[in-house]
Amino acid sequence: xxxxxxxxADFESVLSPLEADVLKILWPxxxxxxRDIYSALTPNxxxxxxxxxxxxxxxxxxxxxxxxxxxxxxxxxYIYYPVKDRKQFxxxxxxxxxxxxxxRFGHTAVSYFNERFAKK
Amino acid sequence: xxxxxxxxxxxxxxxxxxxxxxxxxxxxxxxxxxxxxxxLLHVKKRAMLLYTHxxxxxFPIIYFLFSVTCKYMFTHCGRQEFIFYxxxxxxxxxxxxxxxxxxxxxxxxxxxxxxxxxDSANPLVAFVRKQSVKMGITAATVYVxxxxxxxxxxxxxxxxxxxxxxxxxxxLSKKEIEAVLLHELYHIKHKSGLLKHASHILRxxxxxxxxxxxxxxxxxxxxxxxxxxxxxxxxxxxLVGAIRKVEEFLHAQNRCARDETR
Numbered sequence: 356x357x358x359x360x361x362x363x364a365d366f367e368s369v370l371s372p373l374e375a376d377v378l379k380i381l382w383p384x385x386x387x388x389x390r391d392i393y394s395a396l397t398p399n400x401x402x403x404x405x406x407x408x409x410x411x412x413x414x415x416x417x418x419x420x421x422x423x424x425x426x427x428x429x430x431x432x433y434i435y436y437p438v439k440d441r442k443q444f445x446x447x448x449x450x451x452x453x454x455x456x457x458x459r460f461g462h463t464a465v466s467y468f469n470e471r472f473a474k475k
Numbered sequence: 476x477x478x479x480x481x482x483x484x485x486x487x488x489x490x491x492x493x494x495x496x497x498x499x500x501x502x503x504x505x506x507x508x509x510x511x512x513x514x515l516l517h518v519k520k521r522a523m524l525l526y527t528h529x530x531x532x533x534f535p536i537i538y539f540l541f542s543v544t545c546k547y548m549f550t551h552c553g554r555q556e557f558i559f560y561x562x563x564x565x566x567x568x569x570x571x572x573x574x575x576x577x578x579x580x581x582x583x584x585x586x587x588x589x590x591x592x593x594d595s596a597n598p599l600v601a602f603v604r605k606q607s608v609k610m611g612i613t614a615a616t617v618y619v620x621x622x623x624x625x626x627x628x629x630x631x632x633x634x635x636x637x638x639x640x641x642x643x644x645x646x647l648s649k650k651e652i653e654a655v656l657l658h659e660l661y662h663i664k665h666k667s668g669l670l671k672h673a674s675h676i677l678r679x680x681x682x683x684x685x686x687x688x689x690x691x692x693x694x695x696x697x698x699x700x701x702x703x704x705x706x707x708x709x710x711x712x713x714l715v716g717a718i719r720k721v722e723e724f725l726h727a728q729n730r731c732a733r734d735e736t737r
Contacts, residue, residue: 356572356655364566371731371734389643389645389646403720403723403730404646404720404723404726405625405646405720405721405723405724405727406723406727408623408625408642408646408727409623409724409727409728409731410731411623412623412624412642412730415623418729424590424621424641426593426597428597428598428599429598429599429644429649429652430592430599430619430639430641430643430644430652431590431592431619431641432641432645433623433641433642433645439572
């Protein structure tokens with residue numbers, strides 16, 4: 356059985372590495388354009404501007420980020436910002452994971468959690 | 476069921492006058508199609524010929540339905556038959572009208588959701604107006620579509636319009652956006668949208684179209700629009716950059732969709 360990897364630095368169990376990097380730039384509560392996020396990411400990794408745009412749109416479709424339209428001199432742009440801060444997002448990942456375990460394993464999962472937290 | 480239809484059709488085809496009209500319509504349809512493939516014709520004329528070809532193909536059906544409907548209406552018998560034929564006639568007429576006016580409906584739908592990109596204080600709007608004056612066409616209104624997908628298209632049947640998505644503006648530089656706008660302005664000047672629409676209808680409605688080559692006409696229009704943009708900007712760098720970024724977006728989108736299904 357594949358273990359669920361929840362690394363405190365990344366969220367690769369629920370997000371792709373690029374999605375995780377994009378979100379880390381947006382936390383806490385920054386409002387940024389696609390180009391701003393691209394500029395922040397490119398020193399550390401090789402990525403295309405279009406890929407950032409796709410990732411942000413996917414995060415928007417999954418309601419992890421929201422976006423507004425801003426009219427500027429060059430036309431209109433999207434401004435993206437996270438729906439939840441990092442702690443809230445982590446809490447929602449944990450909650451979703453626990454719910455999935457309980458849905459999948461039922462009493463076995465509940466019993467395990469009881470024993471685990473009783474020992475703690 | 477519908478036995479009356481086959482007997483009406485047989486009677487219809489036994490009348491020499493009807494056969495003459497149907498045959499003439501089909502021959503004219505082929506002739507019009509052949510004339511439309513002459514490359515020297517203006518794009519707008521070729522589009523009109525394609526619409527005429529589709530109409531001439533459908534005309535025998537409309538003529539048949541119209542004549543039997545009138546027969547049942549004026550002889551006051553066969554109420555069921557009359558209702559059947561009037562329904563078929565109305566449906567085909569509505570379908571043909573809908574297909575012809577589809578671009579207008581399509582553009583109105585997009586307009587309702589799009590935002591006009593301000594006035595000439597906006598550099599993109601000022602650019603479109605300046606280039607329109609140089610090209611001798613009425614300045615197109617620029618509409619912005621709220622979508623992350625990089626799309627741009629134009630419409631030139633009544634008042635010219637250019638639609639461009641926010642996603643397109645997010646990933647392209649100013650010069651690359653201008654290259655896209657120049658490409659669309661070329662289509663507006665040469666009414667290429669009409670040819671594109673007529674070709675789409677043709678492929679669906681006309682079996683004879685399989686033997687013609689309208690597809691490469693559209694490619695020629697696209698290449699001419701690209702060449703125009705490169706000529707005005709005196710370089711291909713911006714247009715090539717725009718095309719590359721849009722393709723990268725689509726590849727990234729497909730890759731993400733594939734990863735999700737694994």
